Amino acid sequence: MGGESSYYFTMALTAVGTFVLAAFAFVVGFNNRITEAFNVGKAAKEQAEENKKDVTRVGDALQREISVLSAKFEIMARDYHVMEVDMASKVATLMTLGERTSQNLIAAKQEILRAVDGTSKQS
């Protein structure tokens, strides 16, 4: 068994076989890498969208709160001018409302910070 042609045939077939197998294995491997990288990127993007929605929701709630409080302030001011009731009590009420507004603002700010903190942790 053997001979020159057999030797080269064996060598060539071994090389081709190994090369084809290696090529196939690496195509499978790189395809895996690309797919997984794509999936990870997609998941991160979805998470970022979710976080953005959270922040928008808190921002909207804050906007609504400010609108309500502004309306209340306007009513209080009009009452003060029209009805000319006890000035001291009106000032006290306005001060209480102002304090509540600032508390609400602080709470809303903390909620936004929490949402943003969650975003940074997840990303």
Next chain:
Amino acid sequence: MDPLAPVRLTTAYFILFCIIVHLYTAFNLVLFPESAGSTTVAAPINFFGSTGLAGMAYLLVALTALFAMRVPYPYGVLMLLPQQALLIMATIGIVEAVWLGHFADGVPRPRAFIAQDHCELPLMCFFHAGVVIMRASLSSRLGMGLFYHPLEKVKL
């Protein structure tokens, strides 16, 4: 735990089996040169030129494959290829013997006889190729990284 860990373990066991066969062949070729007449090692010996060299090649290939078990993608897969090449080469030798109708030492036998006598190695070659592809697929997943994470429990 990685859900594919059992698959990875199975491929590792199969590669380990091939490594043991090659280590046995290496020692047999180096210590007993009269084993050179065997059909399973005919083509590699023809390729490397001498029994000793072929034995050393078998040893080197088996050790490379052994280290490949702990080396991440893509180097781990590359390190399995010499073992695959040797298996392909040996398989070609067996196919040649079946085709010519005689063993490598010249003993004539029916083709079916030779094919039955040496059916293990071509099968090993076939399944080893599958295992190489499986390991390329498994080890290329993200999280396996360039090097295995030291906290990962399943390494094989």
